[in-house]
Amino acid sequence: MATERTLSIIKPDATNRNLTGKINAKFEDAGLRIVAQKRIKLSMEQAGKFYEVHAARPFYGELCEFMASAPVVVQVLEGEGAIAKNREVMGATNPKDAAAGTIRAEFALSVGENSVHGSDAPETAAQEIAFFFSGLELVG
Ligand code: ADP
Numbered sequence: 001m002a003t004e005r006t007l008s009i010i011k012p013d014a015t016n017r018n019l020t021g022k023i024n025a026k027f028e029d030a031g032l033r034i035v036a037q038k039r040i041k042l043s044m045e046q047a048g049k050f051y052e053v054h055a056a057r058p059f060y061g062e063l064c065e066f067m068a069s070a071p072v073v074v075q076v077l078e079g080e081g082a083i084a085k086n087r088e089v090m091g092a093t094n095p096k097d098a099a100a101g102t103i104r105a106e107f108a109l110s111v112g113e114n115s116v117h118g119s120d121a122p123e124t125a126a127q128e129i130a131f132f133f134s135g136l137e138l139v140g
Contacts, residue, residue: 004082007128009117012070036076086118
């Protein structure tokens with residue numbers, strides 16, 4: 001399997017509860033390398049643009065307000081099959097369905113406030129990494 005990069009976001013519910021280190025440990029224990037990382041506060045406009053693909057969904061407004069409500073940690077994870085591996089470590093969208101030991105099973109508060117975002121395919125990973133990071137910030 002090829003080495004990939006994927007975009008991860010530690011969401012406001014997790015930064016509010018001081019869970020950044022515990023979540024990063026889950027990534028690193030799974031063999032994912034954090035090759036770029038920064039803590040930022042999204043505006044409503046930036047959150048809306050990032051989640052544009054969900055604009056027609058009933059929870060879009062709520063999702064954007066949540067993502068802009070407190071700082072997030074955006075990061076690039078690298079490793080063998082990193083996109084799928086990260087989705088595995090994250091667990092299902094709804095923490096009620098997430099497998100034991102996954103980030104969402106352990107930390108998520110609800111289907112909306114579910115602690116982490118992870119890209120779902122190579123094309124979206126490339127787009128999402130470029131949304132937050134310049135080439136100069138990706139040092140490997
Ligand atoms: P994932 O983040 O697992 O890829 P989706 O792409 O389906 O999931 O949804 C994006 C985000 O939108 C979710 O992580 C969650 O924060 C929010 N979301 C999804 N479904 C709901 C819902 N039914 N109610 C509220 N928020 C939701």
